[in-house]
Amino acid sequence: MKTQELIELAVLDAMGLLDEEEREAFDAAFDRAAPAIQAQVRREQTRLCTSDGLLPDVEPPAGLRSLVVEAVRKEMASPSRPRHRHARNAVLALVPARQVSPMWRAASVGFAAAALVLGTTFLSLRAELDALNQNLENDRLISAMQSAVGSPYVVALLTDSKAEVRDFTPVTPGMRGQARLWSHPQWGEGQEALLA
Known part of the structure; x- marks a missing residue:
C-alpha cells in the first residue's frame, strides 16, 4: 500500500468505519511500513480523533454504513466502464482513410x-513593384540633379567619358560633410566645374 492509501485507511480506522477484512489489510500494511510512515499515520489518526468539531451533531441512520460500503464494493467490482485510459496504451493508426468524399478531394486539390x-x-x-520603385528612385535622383545643375550638364556627367569627378575628403577627422566636383573640358567659361 502507498502512504496516501495508508493515511486514508487510517482516517477510516480512526472513525471505526473499516470492516474486519479491511482492518486486517490495514494492520498488515501498517506493520510493513517504515517507522517514519507509521509515525505519520498515527499523527493523522490522532489529529482526526481530536477534531470532533468537523462532524455534525446528527446520528446517521443504522443502515447507512452498509448501504455506502455495498455501493462502493459494487462499483469497484463492476468492470462495465474503465475509469481512465492511458494514452501510451492507445495505438494511433496511420492508415489513410478510404472513405473520403470525391467532392472533398476535388475541392482540396482545387x-x-x-x-x-x-x-x-x-x-x-x-x-515588378520592387523594380518600379527602383526606377522611380533613379528618376527622382536624376530630376534632382537636373534641377540643381541643368539638363545638358547632367547628360554630359552621366554619359560622357571625358567628365571628371573629384571627391573631397574632410580635413577634420569625424566630419560628416561630403563634397564632389564635376568638370568637363567642353563646358564654357564660368561653367567648367560643378560643386555639389
Whole structure:
C-alpha cells in the first residue's frame, strides 16, 4: 500500500468505519511500513480523533454504513466502464482513410492549385513593384540633379567619358560633410566645374 492509501485507511480506522477484512489489510500494511510512515499515520489518526468539531451533531441512520460500503464494493467490482485510459496504451493508426468524399478531394486539390497560383502571382507582382520603385528612385535622383545643375550638364556627367569627378575628403577627422566636383573640358567659361 502507498502512504496516501495508508493515511486514508487510517482516517477510516480512526472513525471505526473499516470492516474486519479491511482492518486486517490495514494492520498488515501498517506493520510493513517504515517507522517514519507509521509515525505519520498515527499523527493523522490522532489529529482526526481530536477534531470532533468537523462532524455534525446528527446520528446517521443504522443502515447507512452498509448501504455506502455495498455501493462502493459494487462499483469497484463492476468492470462495465474503465475509469481512465492511458494514452501510451492507445495505438494511433496511420492508415489513410478510404472513405473520403470525391467532392472533398476535388475541392482540396482545387484549393491547393489556387494557393500555388496566387502565391506565384504575388511573388511576380512583388518583383515588378520592387523594380518600379527602383526606377522611380533613379528618376527622382536624376530630376534632382537636373534641377540643381541643368539638363545638358547632367547628360554630359552621366554619359560622357571625358567628365571628371573629384571627391573631397574632410580635413577634420569625424566630419560628416561630403563634397564632389564635376568638370568637363567642353563646358564654357564660368561653367567648367560643378560643386555639389
